Every structure is written in C-alpha cells, then in structure tokens.
Amino acid sequence: MSALPRGVTQVLWKNKTKTKEKQVKFRVRVNKKVNGIPFKIDQLCDTLEEAKDLLATCQSNIGRQTLNKIELEQNEKAKKIADILTSPPISFYIKKYIAENIPEMQDDLKKRNRASKLSFFKTIGNTAIPDRHNEIAQPLLNAGGLLAQMAQNTISNSGKKRFADFKPEQITYMEINDYIKARLSTPAVSRYGTNLGRNVSKISVSRELSFIKKLFDNLRHQENRFKGIPNPVTEYDKDLLKNRDPKNDYRLSDEDKEILFNALDKHPNPEMKQICLLSYYCGFRRSEIVPLTWEQVRLNENYIQLYQTKSGRPRKVIITKQAREILESIPRKENQPRLFTYTLYGFSGSFDKFNERIGMKDKGFHFHFFRREAISNLVFNIGQATGMDGSNFSILISELLGIENVRHLEKNHLAELPTNTLNSQIDIMKSVGHNNKQTTKRYSPIKIPTKN
Structure with a gap:
C-alpha cells in the first residue's frame, strides 16, 4: 500500500460480531489554528478515498467553515437532546x-x-x-x-x-x-x-x-x-x-314547551322523544339515559339502577308515573339488552341538530336543561307532600338525583325557587314557571285539575 497522506492513519477496528474480526479503517486527525481560529477534527472513514476527501475538505477555507458549522450544529443538537432527557417539557x-x-x-x-x-x-x-x-x-x-x-x-x-x-x-x-x-x-x-x-x-x-x-x-x-x-x-x-360569565338561567316557558314537545311528537325516531321525556321527568343525564339497559329498569320495585354516573357512584332513580308510562311503551327487542339504539355520540349529534332546527339552541336551551326542570319539579313535589319549603330537603334531593355537591345544588337550583308556602293554584303555577293550567297539566308531573 502506498504511503498514507499526512493526517491520515490506518487503524484496526473491532467489529461487534461473534467472529470478532477486525476491520481496517482510516482516521483523519487535524488539530491546528487557521488565522488564529482553532480547527479540530478526529473522524474515522471506511475507505482511504473517503479519508482523502475529508482531508482535502479540511485543507480548504470553505471546507473548514462547513465542517465547523456542522460540528457546532451537532454539538447544539446534542446539548438540546441532553437537556430534554434531563428536564423534559x-x-x-x-x-x-x-x-x-x-x-x-x-x-x-x-x-x-x-x-x-x-x-x-x-x-x-x-x-x-x-x-x-x-x-x-x-x-x-x-x-x-x-x-x-x-x-x-x-x-x-x-x-x-x-x-x-x-x-x-x-x-x-x-x-x-x-x-x-x-x-x-x-x-x-x-x-x-x-x-x-x-x-x-x-x-x-x-x-x-x-x-x-x-x-x-x-x-x-x-x-x-x-x-x-x-x-x-x-x-x-x-x-x-373575576365576574365570570353568568350561568345560563334560561327556563322553559309555556311557548318554548309547546315548540319543544310538539317537535318531539313529530320526530321520525320515537327514541328521541322517549329519551328527552325520561330526562325531563326523572332528571337523567344524557350519559345515563342513552346507554340504559333493561336489566337496570326495576319496574316492580319502582326504580332504575344506575351504575355509571358522573360522580362515579351508583344510584337509584325513582320512576315517576309519567316515566313508567314511557318505559312500558318501549318495545323490547330480542337479543337487545339496551332500551335505545342510539350511541352516546350519535344521540348528542342528533339532538344538537334537532335543537338547532326548531330554534331552541338560539335561546340557550340544551339537553341538560331537562335535568334542571326535573330538579325544580322534584323540589316542588317534596314541598307539596310535606307542606314545607322543598329547599329544606337539599340532601335528599342530591341523593335522588346523584348530585355530589350539595352546596352547588343549593346555590344553582334551590336558591332560585320560591320560598313561600304554596297555598294556591296560582302559587303552584308560578312555582313551576307556567302561565296557564293546561300547560301545567300536560307537561308537569303535578296534575292540577282544570275547569271545563
């Protein structure tokens, strides 16, 4: 082999193989100052030709500048990698x-x-x-x-x-x-x-x-x-x-209920109306009612057992008279454990489109408001049955409706309700937010007699 150029040496490199054979490589070493600027390189090449090319690059100004830049970039990259490993984002x-x-x-x-x-x-x-x-x-x-x-x-x-x-x-x-x-x-x-x-x-x-x-x-x-x-x-x-956006205090008016319930009557999929009314009468969350199974419905014992709730704790939902009528009207399908064919995502999308189509979305209404109405009705029912202010039963109501934070219930629902004793039919209608007796009779769980 001809003499190697100055700056290039031949070395034997151990392979990481079972045979442990040694491979010939060529090391390029340059360590000098050019115009007062230090330049250093120490690199192995697989062939002599590669080593000569690298050496020629080191001997030109442009080549040295390029190599310096590459080395700086590699060092910077190595620093960033080390920094990420020791202190990740x-x-x-x-x-x-x-x-x-x-x-x-x-x-x-x-x-x-x-x-x-x-x-x-x-x-x-x-x-x-x-x-x-x-x-x-x-x-x-x-x-x-x-x-x-x-x-x-x-x-x-x-x-x-x-x-x-x-x-x-x-x-x-x-x-x-x-x-x-x-x-x-x-x-x-x-x-x-x-x-x-x-x-x-x-x-x-x-x-x-x-x-x-x-x-x-x-x-x-x-x-x-x-x-x-x-x-x-x-x-x-x-x-x-500070002064966060006020919560949505919207309540269903008589006119809105007429629009909503008439639209539900005409909806091509009867499951839409069934799901909405069950939430309206019993206070179900969307995530609780849509995936409901027949095994959870205990009609003989007058309750529905929920296993998956927002709080993570199971609870029993009392079946009202109106809810029983709805449940009994739903046909049981063979080999179908669930009451409804909607998926949770599918129902959410369908209800949002329905709500927007009938103009209720622009008024601030959304599905969770059925639960709000159920809470108000439940407070009123308890007040009627006991002759006391229904807000005094916040702990009982929170258990029945699966509300984990009692203070949240009192602040966001019970505080808005009338606190006076409900002695007259007018007081009752005001309490549930109705202007006429027919609306109260049709939509409220409380049946108030009307004159012919």
Whole structure:
C-alpha cells in the first residue's frame, strides 16, 4: 500500500460480531489554528478515498467553515437532546399523566369522557404564550426598569411558544396569567369547528386551569425533584377571571314547551322523544339515559339502577308515573339488552341538530336543561307532600338525583325557587314557571285539575 497522506492513519477496528474480526479503517486527525481560529477534527472513514476527501475538505477555507458549522450544529443538537432527557417539557408529563390516569376505554360513556379530557389537554398544550425564558430577553428582564419593559415588548410581539414546550419548572403564576390572557382573546368555536362569534369564556378558561392544576398536583408523584415545586395555578391573578360569565338561567316557558314537545311528537325516531321525556321527568343525564339497559329498569320495585354516573357512584332513580308510562311503551327487542339504539355520540349529534332546527339552541336551551326542570319539579313535589319549603330537603334531593355537591345544588337550583308556602293554584303555577293550567297539566308531573 502506498504511503498514507499526512493526517491520515490506518487503524484496526473491532467489529461487534461473534467472529470478532477486525476491520481496517482510516482516521483523519487535524488539530491546528487557521488565522488564529482553532480547527479540530478526529473522524474515522471506511475507505482511504473517503479519508482523502475529508482531508482535502479540511485543507480548504470553505471546507473548514462547513465542517465547523456542522460540528457546532451537532454539538447544539446534542446539548438540546441532553437537556430534554434531563428536564423534559411539560408535554412529556401530560402524555404520562394521560397514560396513567386517562386510559383508553371501550364503554361509550368513558370513551366520551376521555375524549373530552384529551381535548382539554390538546387545547392547553397548543396555546402559545410569551416565552419569558428566552435566552436573549431573560438578562434584560432581570435588569428591571426600562430594559425589562423593552424585553417584555419583544417577548409579547414575537417570543412565544406553545404551553406544551415549557418545562414544568419554567411555568410560574406569570405563565398562568399569560395563558389566561391568551385564551380569553381566542375566538370560541363549536365542536363542529364553526366560529361562535365570541371569544372563549371565563368559565371555559377556569375549567382548563383545573386540568393544569391536577397535572401539577400529580408531578410530585412522578419525580422526586417536583416534590417542593409550587402549583402555579393557585397563585394566578384572580382578577383576570373575576365576574365570570353568568350561568345560563334560561327556563322553559309555556311557548318554548309547546315548540319543544310538539317537535318531539313529530320526530321520525320515537327514541328521541322517549329519551328527552325520561330526562325531563326523572332528571337523567344524557350519559345515563342513552346507554340504559333493561336489566337496570326495576319496574316492580319502582326504580332504575344506575351504575355509571358522573360522580362515579351508583344510584337509584325513582320512576315517576309519567316515566313508567314511557318505559312500558318501549318495545323490547330480542337479543337487545339496551332500551335505545342510539350511541352516546350519535344521540348528542342528533339532538344538537334537532335543537338547532326548531330554534331552541338560539335561546340557550340544551339537553341538560331537562335535568334542571326535573330538579325544580322534584323540589316542588317534596314541598307539596310535606307542606314545607322543598329547599329544606337539599340532601335528599342530591341523593335522588346523584348530585355530589350539595352546596352547588343549593346555590344553582334551590336558591332560585320560591320560598313561600304554596297555598294556591296560582302559587303552584308560578312555582313551576307556567302561565296557564293546561300547560301545567300536560307537561308537569303535578296534575292540577282544570275547569271545563
């Protein structure tokens, strides 16, 4: 073999094979200064030709600049990889939290709940907020005064990144404040992707914060280094979400009930009316009534046994007279354990379209309002039976309707009801929100006699 060029040496390289054969390789070593700038390379090549080409590259100015750039990029990449491995971004812990706490399920209700939670985390992760840890801006922020204001303007205008790309230790109450501001300025869209003509509400942002809070509460159980890290959600500026959007106080008027129930009578699928009325009379949630099975219906014992509820605890639902009539009218199909053929997603989509078509959606009505009406009727019924204010039975009502938070029931439902004794028919009609006796007779579980 001819003499090797200066800077190239032949070496024997051990293969990681069972035969342990040695392979001939060629090492290119260059370590010198060019115009005062250090240049160093130490690399193995498979063939002598590759080694000569690399050496020639090292001997040219353009080649050295290119190699230096490649080396710098590789070093930078190696640093970033090492940084990620030692201190991953919050997206890593979000995925870990989902895997451990929100596993995939086959059940329709649990699949729906999981999809909702995943949607929250997706929104949280994709929200862009100012990067206060920007390498350029950080020293200026620390300096304070005018320099800090200049840095803040720079960050606000351009230095943003996704919430998911921040490291947990970088997320403080300041990042949470930025997150709130970013979300409140974001246009709200429906589940179908249509613009709702308004920005995201404070109530929605508050729900998102509850997910971030749970995530940070869980961090201390994932790694020891997070044991003392404060939860940033507990320290955010409360004024940002002050005077949250008022809850929807809409109640079905006589006119709205005429529209709604007449439309249900004409709906081509009788299951739509059956599901809505059972919720109206018994207070079922959509996720409780749609997947109902015949095994759960105990007509002889006058109750329906629910196993999967929002609170996670089973409960019994008392069957009213009107609900019994509906249940007895539903035909039992052979080899079909469920009462209805709708899936949870299918019913949700069908009801939303139905609600929009009859103009009730624009008034603020949605399926959960059937449950609100049932609560009001139940409070009234108990008050009638006992001669006392129905709101005094909040614990009993919460058990019957599966409401976990009694204070929430009292604040959002019972506080709005009349507290005076119901001594007259007029008082009764006012209590259930009716203007005429015929509407009360038709739609309320309480049957009030009418004059011919």
